[in-house]
Every structure is written in C-alpha cells, then in structure tokens.
Amino acid sequence: MTDSATAVAHANIALAKYWGKRDEALALPATSSLSLTLDAFHATTTVTPDPDAGEDTGTLDGRPMSDGEVVRVRRFLDLVRSLAGSSLHASVDSVSTVPTGAGLASSASGFAALAGAAAAAYGLDLDPRALSRLARRGSGSAARSVFGGLVVWHAGTDDASSFAEPVPGGEAGGPLDPAMAVVVLDAGPKSISSREAMRRTVETSPFFPSWTESTEVDVALMLDAVRAGDLPTLGALAESNALRMHATMLGARPPVRYWTAHTVGVLDQVQALRADGLPCWATIDAGPNVKVLCAGRDLPAVAEALSEGGTRRVVTARPGPDLRVTAGG
Numbered sequence: 001m002t003d004s005a006t007a008v009a010h011a012n013i014a015l016a017k018y019w020g021k022r023d024e025a026l027a028l029p030a031t032s033s034l035s036l037t038l039d040a041f042h043a044t045t046t047v048t049p050d051p052d053a054g055e056d057t058g059t060l061d062g063r064p065m066s067d068g069e070v071v072r073v074r075r076f077l078d079l080v081r082s083l084a085g086s087s088l089h090a091s092v093d094s095v096s097t098v099p100t101g102a103g104l105a106s107s108a109s110g111f112a113a114l115a116g117a118a119a120a121a122y123g124l125d126l127d128p129r130a131l132s133r134l135a136r137r138g139s140g141s142a143a144r145s146v147f148g149g150l151v152v153w154h155a156g157t158d159d160a161s162s163f164a165e166p167v168p169g170g171e172a173g174g175p176l177d178p179a180m181a182v183v184v185l186d187a188g189p190k191s192i193s194s195r196e197a198m199r200r201t202v203e204t205s206p207f208f209p210s211w212t213e214s215t216e217v218d219v220a221l222m223l224d225a226v227r228a229g230d231l232p233t234l235g236a237l238a239e240s241n242a243l244r245m246h247a248t249m250l251g252a253r254p255p256v257r258y259w260t261a262h263t264v265g266v267l268d269q270v271q272a273l274r275a276d277g278l279p280c281w282a283t284i285d286a287g288p289n290v291k292v293l294c295a296g297r298d299l300p301a302v303a304e305a306l307s308e309g310g311t312r313r314v315v316t317a318r319p320g321p322d323l324r325v326t327a328g329g
C-alpha cells in the first residue's frame with residue numbers, strides 16, 4: 001500500500017471536441033467526443049504514498065508544482081484516497097514531453113498518468129474503463145488518454161456511464177492509417193485556461209445548445225467514417241467540428257479567442273495543400289497551435305510543407321499506445 005507506482009500516458013487530440021460540462025463536480029461532459037492518441041507526446045508520473053508526510057507534494061518537469069497545480073493534484077488524490085480507504089499523503093513527480101498549457105493537451109496525458117500511478121500506488125484494482133472514469137475526474141480529456149489509437153468518450157448521464165473506450169480501426173498502417181502533424185506556433189502558457197473558457201462558453205454563448213446537438217451528430221458520423229475506413233470524411237468532419245467549437249467560444253461574453261494570425265495562416269496552408277491534391281485537415285484546441293490530420297503515408301510531405309523550409313517546428317505523430325503502469329503497485 002505504501003509502494004510507489006509509475007505510469008506513462010500519451011496525449012490525445014480530439015477530432016470531435018469536448019467543450020462544456022453538464023456537471024462540473026463529476027466532470028460529466030455536455031457531449032461525447034472522439035480523439036486520436038499520439039505517440040509523440042507523453043507524461044510519466046510516479047506516486048509515492050508516505051506515512052510520514054503531512055501533506056501532498058509534487059514536482060512537474062523537475063520543479064516544484066505551483067500552488068494551483070498542487071491543489072488540483074490534491075483534490076484528485078483525495079478522490080483516490082476515498083476509494084482506497086487511505087489517509088496517506090503522497091509525493092507526485094511528473095515529467096512531460098508535452099509543452100504545458102499551450103493547447104497541446106498536457107492535462108490529458110498528465111491526469112491519465114496520475115490516475116494510473118495513483119490507483120496502483122494506493123492498491124486500487126481498476127479495469128481500463130474504471131481508470132478512464134477516474135482520469136476524467138482529474139481532467140475530462142484525460143478519460144481518453146487511458147487508451148491508444150482512436151478513442152470515443154461516451155458523454156453518459158452519470159459517473160458510471162461517462163467513460164472512454166477504444167475504437168477499432170485507428171491502428172497505424174490500417175485502412176484509415178491516421179497520423180498528425182502538430183504545428184507548434186507558441187509553446188507558451190495560454191491566456192485563459194480551457195476549464196475557465198469552457199465554463200464561460202456554457203454560461204454565455206447563445207450558440208452552445210446547437211454546438212452540443214451538432215457534436216453528437218458529428219461523433220456518430222465520424223464513427224461511421226472510421227468503420228468505412230474513410231479518412232477524407234473523418235477529416236472533413238473533424239475540421240468543421242473544430243471551427244464550430246471556436247465559433248461557439250467566440251460567441252461567449254466576453255469572447256474567447258485562442259487563434260492568432262499565424263493560426264489563420266496555417267488554416268490557409270492546409271486548404272492550399274488540399275487544393276494541390278495532398279489530403280489533410282486542420283483541428284485547433286485551446287491555444288493557437290494547429291494539428292493537421294492526414295494519412296500516415298502523406299505525413300512526411302504534409303510536415304515538410306507546413307515547416308516552411310524548416311523555419312517552423314512541426315512534430316509528426318502516429319497513433320500512440322494505451323496507458324501503462326511501468327513500476328510498483
């Protein structure tokens with residue numbers, strides 16, 4: 001029970017987005033969502049329960065966690081402790097290859113790894129679905145990082161029914177062969193957290209009801225496209241879903257805008273690449289960066305075109321693996 005445990009989880013990028021909660025306390029989303037777990041970015045987290053510790057402590061990439069970060073980790077550990085019937089505090093040490101806070105889904109891999117490591121360290125025996133539900137309580141999108149490849153997160157109506165599961169067909173080299181070029185325009189922290197921006201959108205955007213309705217339809221159509229091995233349909237749906245999410249937040253009061261002029265420039269480039277016969281589709285999260293979906297065989301050409309002669313950082317990614325607990329527990 002006091003052994004430490006380590007877990008590794010990979011980042012995911014949503015093709016049908018999660019944007020808005022129906023229940024903040026339980027982290028129940030307003031809609032289902034669909035994502036691709038990426039091999040290029042991951043978090044490795046070690047949880048060490050300590051009978052002598054008077055409080056939870058933590059480090060992130062070797063530096064002490066900020067007060068806000070510790071509060072969020074402590075709340076999550078409180079949940080794990082209540083499930084495990086433990087009162088032990090712990091140290092949490094996490095190292096991430098995802099730039100934090102830049103809309104590159106660092107909280108997804110971070111909280112999925114924390115869920116895996118904390119569950120093992122506190123002796124909880126959870127199956128992947130239960131781990132996904134637990135990770136969801138740390139950060140919604142973390143529910144999806146428990147699984148590799150393509151993943152659907154069912155919105156559900158309560159804690160038990162809101163979980164993610166893998167969608168067959170997302171394997172590298174399969175008929176769909178999904179891959180992503182991540183154009184890193186700004187790896188700095190964002191102006192407003194996705195949590196806060198999401199809340200504001202739910203409360204003030206007149207577009208929010210139609211966002212939730214249309215996203216449920218998108219998820220169903222995307223699952224059809226995956227079953228049919230139809231990447232162009234999946235890509236077109238993903239691009240329109242992302243643009244609609246940003247339109248919905250632009251409708252909030254005050255408006256939420258993560259795009260910069262460079263973001264729009266990449267959208268133009270993606271459109272031009274398609275017109276030139278290179279199929280690829282853009283998606284954007286809570287930051288200025290653009291992630292470009294394409295077939296694995298087209299990834300080198302897409303990445304090369306977007307890097308503008310090597311002057312811009314483009315990270316190439318293929319489908320990543322499931323969460324794995326590597327030590328301890």
Ligand code: DP6
Pocket residue numbers: 013014016017018019027033105107108138139140141142194195198284285286
């Ligand atoms: C734009 O999962 O970070 O990346 O549940 O409040 O922690 P919280 O939000 P978070 O939001 C992710 C938003 C998104 C879309 C997505 O990943 O589906």
